[in-house]
Amino acid sequence: MRLPSDLPPRNTDLLLEQALCDWGGEDDLWVFGYGSLLWRPEFDYAERRPAHVHGWHRALRMWSHVHRGTPECPGLVLGMISGGSCRGMVFRVPRDQAPAVMRALWQREMATSAYDPRWLRCRTESGCVQALGFTLSRESPDHAGELPEDEYRRIFSQAAGCFGTTLDYARSTYDELRRLGIHDRALGRLLALSASSGGAQSRA
Numbered sequence: 283m284r285l286p287s288d289l290p291p292r293n294t295d296l297l298l299e300q301a302l303c304d305w306g307g308e309d310d311l312w313v314f315g316y317g318s319l320l321w322r323p324e325f326d327y328a329e330r331r332p333a334h335v336h337g338w339h340r341a342l343r344m345w346s347h348v349h350r351g352t353p354e355c356p357g358l359v360l361g362m363i364s365g366g367s368c369r370g371m372v373f374r375v376p377r378d379q380a381p382a383v384m385r386a387l388w389q390r391e392m393a394t395s396a397y398d399p400r401w402l403r404c405r406t407e408s409g410c411v412q413a414l415g416f417t418l419s420r421e422s423p424d425h426a427g428e429l430p431e432d433e434y435r436r437i438f439s440q441a442a443g444c445f446g447t448t449l450d451y452a453r454s455t456y457d458e459l460r461r462l463g464i465h466d467r468a469l470g471r472l473l474a475l476s477a478s479s480g481g482a483q484s485r486a
Contacts, residue, residue: 287340292395298388301399301414302381304398309310311380312413313387314402316340316370317360318451322457324390325383329374332462333404333413339366342452342472343426344418348394349445357441358426360455361397361418369464372404372413384414391416396424431452431475 305311314333315323317340351357362368375383378432391397397416404413418425429437441448456469 283293283321288429293324294388294392294395297392297395297399298384300480302384305380305384305414307322307377307380310377311375311383312404312411312483313373313375313383314370314413314415315363315373316415316424317369319373320371320462321454323373324376325373325381325386327373327470328376331372331374331406332369333372333406333411334367334369335362335402335404335415336367337469338362338364338368338402338415338417340368340370340466340469341427342469344396345424345426346441346443346448348443350439350443350448350451351437355441356437357451358437359451361425362415363418363420363425372411374404387414394424396422398422434472434475439456449473452476 285448288352310328313319313325313327314335316335321356339362340360341363342358342360343363344359345351346357346359349354392399396418398419400415400417401412402415402417404411438447438449438452445451452473456466456473459466459469
């Protein structure tokens with residue numbers, strides 16, 4: 283089993299500066315949500331649209347040893363991993379609010395510097411937009427890879443961090459995806475494993 287890295291974190295301030303530079307500040311900001319941003323965005327937006335990204339897919343394969351787990355009992359959160367496609371939502375942030383929103387997103391999503399911020403081409407019914415998304419490299423030490431079913435059961439029953447349990451996080455995301463008409467069969471199959479082991483007591 284691959285465990286979280288002991289390597290020093292990357293300089294997230296430089297990554298933020300690069301993202302702000304790439305955005306440019308001339309247009310409104312678009313942000314792609316595929317996990318907890320769907321049900322807990324924590325920023326104001328002017329518009330939200332269903333969106334489809336090709337070349338990346340949502341997977342519960344990113345170690346979490348702060349938010350949904352601990353170093354002693356790592357949990358898992360979702361990452362966008364190369365291959366396949368992903369349905370989610372894009373959020374439009376007015377240009378004058380975008381720098382503050384990006385800084386807030388960095389504090390939330392880049393706290394452990396595990397994600398790779400990336401500008402994604404997102405297809406919507408009103409046309410394509412370039413949106414900021416948080417992806418995960420398969421080469422990252424935070425990429426858990428495919429785990430045995432018993433390991434998922436253990437994580438669902440035991441892993442919890444400062445924001446709650448891995449199980450609550452996965453359930454909340456799955457429920458919101460279903461509400462939005464998005465059927466993530468892979469996440470559904472994993473959550474079925476929690477039922478077979480009794481799951482963890484809800485902390486949501």
